[in-house]
Amino acid sequence: MRGVTMNAQINVIQILVVAAALGHFITVPALVIAPRLGMLGLDDFRKLAPINYRIVLVVMGTIQMVLLASGATVIWARADLVSGSRLSIATTGSLALLWIWRLGVQILAYGPLFTRTVTRWLHLGLIILFAFMGCAYAMAFAHGVQVATGR
Numbered sequence: 001m002r003g004v005t006m007n008a009q010i011n012v013i014q015i016l017v018v019a020a021a022l023g024h025f026i027t028v029p030a031l032v033i034a035p036r037l038g039m040l041g042l043d044d045f046r047k048l049a050p051i052n053y054r055i056v057l058v059v060m061g062t063i064q065m066v067l068l069a070s071g072a073t074v075i076w077a078r079a080d081l082v083s084g085s086r087l088s089i090a091t092t093g094s095l096a097l098l099w100i101w102r103l104g105v106q107i108l109a110y111g112p113l114f115t116r117t118v119t120r121w122l123h124l125g126l127i128i129l130f131a132f133m134g135c136a137y138a139m140a141f142a143h144g145v146q147v148a149t150g151r
Contacts, residue, residue, distance in 0.1 A: 024071025
């Protein structure tokens with residue numbers, strides 16, 4: 001009976017991990033939409049020295065690339081991420097920490113910037129998304145530890 005329960009648990013964890021990975025792809029448009037809604041002060045960016053302006057663009061592009069690459073990797077390697085290997089535990093643990101950190105940043109650092117009604121809804125949506133992603137990866141991490149320790 002334990003085998004059936006473990007297989008069901010693995011299937012649920014894989015579904016949660018894939019859903020969380022899809023969240024990586026949702027965050028990329030949010031990075032593009034936020035400046036258009038006046039939340040990031042594009043005029044302030046344009047006042048930067050040319051080298052600093054380019055650095056900001058490169059950092060934003062790098063963040064988007066990492067989000068897309070990590071989301072694609074998680075979808076592609078979903079079975080490996082619930083295997084209980086050291087790499088799966090390290091990867092899911094790191095992703096859980098990343099999204100839990102991002103949730104805190106969203107609430108504490110960015111929260112005051114969302115003053116208009118439409119931006120408050122975007123803010124709430126991102127809070128829900130980051131909380132889900134953090135929890136899904138944390139569950140995959142806990143599952144990996146459980147498998148690795150034989151409990």
